[in-house]
Amino acid sequence: MPTRQDVINFAAGPAGMATDVVEEYAKDFVNFQNLGMGVGEISHRSKEGTGIVNRTEQTLRKMYGLPDNFRILFMQGGGTEQFAAVLYNVYAHHALYNPNAKELVANYIVTGSWSKKALNEAQRLGFRCHVACDTRDLTGKYGCLPKESDLNYTPAGQTSLVYWCDNETIHGVEFNEPPPNIPKGAIRVCDASSNFISRRIDFSKHDIIFAGAQKNAGPAGITMVFVRDFILERALVPDLHKLGIPVSTTMGDYKLMADSNSLYNTLPIPTLHAINLGLQYMEKKGGLPFLEQCSSKKSHMVYTVLDKYPIYENFVDSSARSRMNVTFRIINQDLENEFLVGAEKLHMMQLKGHRSIGGIRVSLYNAITVEQTERLVQYLEKFGAEHST
Known part of the structure; x- marks a missing residue:
């Protein structure tokens, strides 16, 4: 064997x-901080549970040098849940300032299966969508990045967001830098699930970044979301109803998650602890x-x-x-x-x-x-x- x-x-x-991380986690799963209980048995609202949440956020902030105007959320539902969550939250933000926010168009840059799935979800939910580029239309397959001249966005003032997948896990395609010439006022949304914690990020070129943990960070079960503070400013639910803009599910609401320190419901604390152990291990490596x-x-x-x-x-x-x-x-x-x-x-x-x-x-x-x-x-x-x- x-x-x-x-x-x-x-x-x-x-x-x-x-292996070093797995072995340390195994000890904590049996007896965490000499409590006589494993990390899977402590309350998410206990001192120890909230300590894990806070330490993991601090570790991520330190690793990335994350600007103070970004919040970190620990959410559930995987990257797939974020396909919908980003839409609900972005449109709720636009609706605070624009009574015609419902007419804004979500732009998608499709370079492989995962960005295609995100587009499909937006269309399924009834949001107005536009394909700024689908690289399969350029070459007949997914295997390239769009040139600047290939990108056909909707105009500034009509664009709610621009969405791309930084690394297409299935097709093996990775952006070297964020897409250029994104329309002014559009929220820049990046799915970084499969290259998260593998290189530095220029946060001046991003507004929302999300990543499932199960590639580079640890076990499956938590999605990390980096979101600019201003996106948490949004129209109230009754106003969204009046404007005909769909309202986020409770568990997909960024503001609710931010206000509750990601602890609105039972966060899988053992998973988050394993992630933090892995982050600390990687920090020590360099x-x-x-x-x-x-x-x-x-x-x-x-x-x-x-x-x-x-x-x-x-x-x-x-x-x-x-x-x-x-x-x-x-x-x-x-x-x-x-x-x-x-x-x-x-x-x-x-x-x-x-x-x-x-x-x-x-x-x-x-x-x-x-x-x-x-x-x-x-x-x-x-x-x-x-x-x-």
Whole structure:
């Protein structure tokens, strides 16, 4: 039976966690702070529970150098819940100043499955939507980023928000910087779920950032939302009804979550504690500069060997290649299956691509070390050399 040291977990999420963090969490799950109770047994409103909330926020603020005019919310429902939450909250904010807010248009930049899902949810909920660019319309597939000339926003004054997914986990496409020329007055919304805590962020170019924890931060169950203070200013519910603007669910209301310190209902404190342990561990390793350097190094190692051998097919433009999720195909299905079987024999697990597109997906989240990446590269080299002759 393999040990944790033997196995490399390349899962796209829930992803692997550092063994040091898992072991520390295991102790706290049995007996937290010598209370004689595990962290899963304490009240979210207790001194210890609120302490975990406050410490996690402080750790995130320190890591990112987060400006004081941003609030941090810990929410539930995953990134998928945020597809709707951002709309309700943004339109409630616009309605405070604009009686015609209902007519504003949500703009979506579609670069893969997750931004497409966000657009679909907005359309399902009845919001006015506009596709500023769908890169599949440009090339017939998802594998590139839009050029500045490809972006066709609705005009300033008519645009409620501009939404993009910073890293498309399924297709392996990652933005290098936020989209340019966003219309003045539009709220800039970024889904950073799968590259969160992997590089520094220019907060002057963002208004809302959300990220599920289960990629780089810890176990699934909590979504972290960074939101500018001014967005919490919004029209009252009766006024929203009069204007015909949908009202957020209670659990999706940013202001309610901010006013209650994310503790309006029972927050999964054990999950948040695991996240904070992971954040503190990463801070000790060198924080975001170190993580950014490592992620670039790991992905470069993998892309270099993929480009070396013709049996590997990567369909993502070099300028759009993700540091987090390296996606590729092998020239025929039999070889692809052989590759996956061989990888599992070497305890390299969960390399199969997403069910919607197949292929291979190598997820290089923070818990994957450079040394583990080298093991994969050695296998890619050996397999490529054997089957390219």
